[in-house]
Amino acid sequence: MMNINGKRLKSALLFSFMLVIAACSKKEDPTPDFQEENLAPLSVEFDNIVGERTLTFDNTGSPYRNAAGEAFTVSRLQYFISNIKVTTAAGNTFTVKQDSSYFLIKGDDKATRFAKVKVPEGDYTNLTFTLGVDSLRSTMPIDKRTGVLDPAAGGGHDGGGMYWGWNSGYIFFKFEGNSNVVSDDANGDPTGKKQMKYHIGFFGGYSAPTLNNIKVINVDLRTAGIAKVRKDRQSNIHLFVDVMKVFNGKNSFKIAEHPNVMFDDFTAKIAANFLEMFRHDHTEN
Amino acid sequence: MCLFGLFILACKKDNPIKEEIEKFLGFQKPANFPEPIYNLANNPVTKEGFELGRALFYEPRLSRNNTITCGSCHIQSSAFTQHGHDVSHGIDDRLGTRNSPPIMNLAWSKAFMWGGGVFDLDLQPITPITTHEEMDENLENVLNKIRALPKYTAMFKGAFGTEEVTTARFMKALSQFMVMCVSSNSKYDKVMRKESGTTFTADEQAGYVLFKDKCASCHSEPLFTDGSFRNNGLGISTINDKGLYGATLIETDKYKFKVPSLRNLQYTAPYMHDGRFLSLAGVLEHYNSEVQATPNLDPVLNQNGKLGIGLNDDQKAKLTAFLNTLNDTEFINNKLLSEQ
Numbered sequence: 001m002m003n004i005n006g007k008r009l010k011s012a013l014l015f016s017f018m019l020v021i022a023a024c025s026k027k028e029d030p031t032p033d034f035q036e037e038n039l040a041p042l043s044v045e046f047d048n049i050v051g052e053r054t055l056t057f058d059n060t061g062s063p064y065r066n067a068a069g070e071a072f073t074v075s076r077l078q079y080f081i082s083n084i085k086v087t088t089a090a091g092n093t094f095t096v097k098q099d100s101s102y103f104l105i106k107g108d109d110k111a112t113r114f115a116k117v118k119v120p121e122g123d124y125t126n127l128t129f130t131l132g133v134d135s136l137r138s139t140m141p142i143d144k145r146t147g148v149l150d151p152a153a154g155g156g157h158d159g160g161g162m163y164w165g166w167n168s169g170y171i172f173f174k175f176e177g178n179s180n181v182v183s184d185d186a187n188g189d190p191t192g193k194k195q196m197k198y199h200i201g202f203f204g205g206y207s208a209p210t211l212n213n214i215k216v217i218n219v220d221l222r223t224a225g226i227a228k229v230r231k232d233r234q235s236n237i238h239l240f241v242d243v244m245k246v247f248n249g250k251n252s253f254k255i256a257e258h259p260n261v262m263f264d265d266f267t268a269k270i271a272a273n274f275l276e277m278f279r280h281d282h283t284e285n
Numbered sequence: 286m287c288l289f290g291l292f293i294l295a296c297k298k299d300n301p302i303k304e305e306i307e308k309f310l311g312f313q314k315p316a317n318f319p320e321p322i323y324n325l326a327n328n329p330v331t332k333e334g335f336e337l338g339r340a341l342f343y344e345p346r347l348s349r350n351n352t353i354t355c356g357s358c359h360i361q362s363s364a365f366t367q368h369g370h371d372v373s374h375g376i377d378d379r380l381g382t383r384n385s386p387p388i389m390n391l392a393w394s395k396a397f398m399w400g401g402g403v404f405d406l407d408l409q410p411i412t413p414i415t416t417h418e419e420m421d422e423n424l425e426n427v428l429n430k431i432r433a434l435p436k437y438t439a440m441f442k443g444a445f446g447t448e449e450v451t452t453a454r455f456m457k458a459l460s461q462f463m464v465m466c467v468s469s470n471s472k473y474d475k476v477m478r479k480e481s482g483t484t485f486t487a488d489e490q491a492g493y494v495l496f497k498d499k500c501a502s503c504h505s506e507p508l509f510t511d512g513s514f515r516n517n518g519l520g521i522s523t524i525n526d527k528g529l530y531g532a533t534l535i536e537t538d539k540y541k542f543k544v545p546s547l548r549n550l551q552y553t554a555p556y557m558h559d560g561r562f563l564s565l566a567g568v569l570e571h572y573n574s575e576v577q578a579t580p581n582l583d584p585v586l587n588q589n590g591k592l593g594i595g596l597n598d599d600q601k602a603k604l605t606a607f608l609n610t611l612n613d614t615e616f617i618n619n620k621l622l623s624e625q
Contacts, residue, residue, distance in 0.1 A: 141327055142407040142453040151408070152452045156415050156423035165411030167402035167532045206404040207396075210533045265534060 029228065032121040034092040039118040040231040044084065044127065044239060046105045046113050047281070048077060051244040055107055058178075066247040068254045072179035072196065077107030077243060078162060079173040080133050080148070081115050083216075086227070087126035094119045102133065104148035104162065105241075114236070124227040125220070127237055131274050132172030132214040138203040164201060167263070172213060173200040173274065175246060181256040188259045196255050198246065199262040200271055213271035217278050225283035236284040242277055249273025309335070312392070315469035317477045317507050321392035323406055323464055328457045330465060333443040338462030340440060341455065343624040346430040347410075348376050348420035355413065355459075356624060358385040362617050364549035365389055365466060371560030375419040382418075382524060384560035387553055389546065389616070392464040395512050399542045399558040402532035406463060407456040428455060468548050468616040469507075476610070477507065485610065492607025499594050500547075500604075502585055509547040509611065515583040516540040518576030518592065522559055539580050551612040565608065569601045 032038070048055040050064045055074060063071040081103045085095045095101075096117045103115040115129075133149065145151060149170070154160035162171045175198040182188040182196055189195045204212035219239065221227055227235045247253060251269040261267055309332040312325055328334075341347065342355045358373045359365040365388035367373055373381040383399045397403040403412060413419040414427060431437045431450050438448040445454050475483040485493060496504075505511045514529045521540065529538040542558045556562040562571065576586050576593035586593055596604070616622075 139404070141324070141405070142456045143327070145452070150452050151411055152424035152428055155425050159423070161423065161425075163411070165403075165408070165415045166398070168404060168408050205533065208533065208535070210535060263534075 029230075031088075031123045032230070034088060034090070034122050035120055036094065038120045038231075040121045040229045041234050042086070042117055042119045042124075042227060042229045043234060043236045044081075044115045044117075044129070045236055046081065046115070046239055046241050048105075048107050048113075048241045048243060050074065051242065051248075055243070057108060060178075063179075064244065066244065066255065067252055068247070070179055070181045070247075070255045072177050072181075072255060074107070074175070074177040074243070075195075076160070076174060076176040078154075078160065079105050079131060080162065080170060081105055081129050081131065082133055082137070083128075083130040084115060084117050085128040086119050086122075086124040086229075087128070088122050089125045089226075092120075092122065094122075098137070102137070102148055104153075106160075119229055121230055124229060125222050127219040127221060127227070127280075128216060130214060130216050132201075133170040133203065134214060135203040135212070138169050139206055168206070169201050169203050171199045171201045173198070173271075175200075175243060179255045179259070181254070182259040183256070196259045197262065198260075198270060200267050200274075202263075202267060211265065211268055213267055215271055215274045217275065219278060219280050221280060221283060224280040225285070227283050228285040233285065238281050238284060240279045240281050242279060245273050245277040246270060247273075249276045311335075312464055313467075315467065315474065315478075315507075317474060318390075318469060319393065319507075321464070322395050323392040323460070325392070325464070328407070328460055330461045331444065333440070334445070334458050334461040335465055337437075337440040337444045338458035338460065339622070339625065340437070341431075341459050342462050344431075346434075347414055347422065347427050349422040349426075350376065351430075352376060353420050355388075355410070358413075358419070359388045361619075361623055362552065364468070364552040364613075364617055366553045368552065368554065371555050373419065375416075376421045379418040379421075381416070382526060383558050384555065386543075386545065387549065388463055388466045389468045389548065390508055391466065393508050393512075396514070396543065399528065400526070400531050401514055401529045401543065406460045407453075410456060410459050424452065428452065431455070462622075466616075466622055468613040470615040471548065471613040472610040473607075474507070474613075486606065488603050488606040489610050490607075492603035492605070493610075495600055495604050496607050499596070503544045503583070504547050510544045512544065514538065514541040514543055516542075516579060516581045517572075518579065518582050518586050519557060519561070519571070520575070520577050521579055522561075526559065528558070537581055541581060547608055548611045549613055549616065550608055552617055565605055566601070569596055569604065572596065573601075 053064065058073050058075055060073055063073050065071050082101050084101050085093060087093045096119065100117060104112060106112045151163040154162060162174060164171060177196050178194045179196050180194055182194045184190065184192050200213055202211040202213045204210060221237065227237050229235045251272050258266060261270060312330040314321060345351045345354050347354060353376050358367040358375065360367060367385040372383055373385045375381060386399065391406055397406065397409045398412065403409045411424060414422055414424060428450055441450050441454060442448045444458060472483060476485055503511055503515060527539050529541040550565060554563060556568050562568045572594040573596040574593060578587065578592060
């Protein structure tokens with residue numbers, strides 16, 4: 001009795017194993033024809049990290065340390081992702097409809113880490129998106145500024161708000177924290193709280209050209225896994241967003257020297273570092 | 286008999302006001318004005334929208350501690366400026382750094398604020414609401430306070446069809462009120478429109494000729510501003526306000542400020558972005574002898590090696606006579622624009 005059951009169990013296991021193999025086999029999953037209307041779900045996950053560590057807020061017990069050796073903690077991280085575009089190996093591109101293509105990623109709210117869009121079924125080798133809010137949307141009438149783009153969203157710009165009233169435009173990237181290297185004078189934090197604040201915006205101006213810190217990020221998905229978008233599943237492009245690059249990117253700087261960067265030419269130096277921040281880790285298909 | 290007479294009188298007094306309200310005409314472009322810049326097609330002025338905007342303009346809940354309204358720093362009797370204050374006086378008696386500009390003919394304005402930075406009237410109110418020295422509130426709180434009041438939800442329904450209070454509706458209502466603040470009935474306007482035989486006096490006419498020669502390149506008719514940003518040679522202030530540069534970070538924008546309209550000068554002293562001149566005489570003397578060659582000084586104020594605009598006493602008197610024809614008593618007394 002025991003023996004028979006054991007044999008049955010073995011064959012059942014073997015059969016299941018074969019099924020699993022079959023399911024895994026990519027040969028059974030032909031690339032669908034690219035049809036603009038044949039939409040299926042795709043998500044892009046913005047997984048915030050700090051160098052070799054995960055992002056934890058206000059971890060004063062084990063602060064992060066930048067390349068200059070300055071210890072710091074993070075108290076706020078928020079940024080806009082917009083204008084998502086995907087490209088297949090064959091060169092077919094699809095740009096997500098603008099009205100469905102603005103996302104505010106908030107480091108303290110895990111639910112916001114996915115930018116969920118619909119794109120045609122297909123195998124995508126390339127992902128493009130904007131860090132920030134494009135200039136067209138930045139100059140649109142108030143009616144078009146809804147959801148995360150509502151100037152009232154998130155409270156004032158001193159808090160979680162991402163809109164500048166006095167110089168109409170959005171803050172693209174808001175990164176705040178604390179570091180003991182911040183001075184207590186007017187160049188640092190006169191409140192003595194050792195706060196560092198990086199509010200990076202500037203879309204290029206309404207009428208005359210001004211600083212433009214909008215960054216278009218292009219991610220090649222071929223190394224870490226292409227996105228196979230199908231109607232019956234949720235393809236997820238998992239990106240690491242390394243905020244350490246704010247300090248350690250090609251325009252590296254010291255917190256002590258630039259503890260507050262909001263509205264001056266130095267924002268452009270930091271914005272250039274954004275290009276290094278995004279790294280494709282893997283894709284879940 | 287006497288009582289009856291009073292009743293008749295009261296009725297007579299009431300009727301014209303009633304009629305005025307009944308025939309709300311919306312936004313009307315004055316005959317001597319150009320086409321407005323504000324996109325009225327995207328926000329047509331209705332009686333209900335205008336009245337909501339007016340209520341919001343005079344609503345203290347727009348400020349953090351419910352003490353300051355838009356009307357606190359933009360007083361109608363001062364042509365919607367804060368007369369007697371060099372810089373605006375806001376919440377908790379805090380002082381700003383700039384003089385309250387008038388809410389006047391904004392439908393023809395392509396940029397807002399003394400130092401620019403705002404290009405759409407529908408986005409402008411966010412600035413005073415959120416500024417530390419003005420209302421020091423955030424928009425989300427304002428909308429929540431408004432949503433809690435049945436008076437407003439009813440007005441939003443009347444203006445926009447449903448009770449929903451959104452940022453866009455809130456801003457559009459305020460814009461409807463602001464674009465209705467049109468000043469176009471000064472003596473100058475009546476002369477230009479040839480209304481009921483109004484004419485300039487000899488001094489006013491001589492002043493008008495001088496104005497066209499010496500002032501009109503920046504303060505162009507009929508709005509008396511070309512809407513541009515220029516450096517008019519003011520000595521740099523102690524706080525080193527760099528004007529437009531603060532918004533653009535462009536070196537050639539340093540010390541440029543928005544050219545103000547010359548309308549309603551009688552009600553809007555003090556003058557300049559920081560209210561440094563208490564009188565018109567002070568302003569004219571600035572142009573005559575005090576213009577400084579600071580960076581980006583407007584070229585029209587530095588001709589043939591001479592700074593400023595030479596003005597003798599006679600010319601100053603005539604110019605002043607002309608400038609006084611730009612005062613519009615109907616505007617500052619228009620009940621439609623007052624707190625109800």
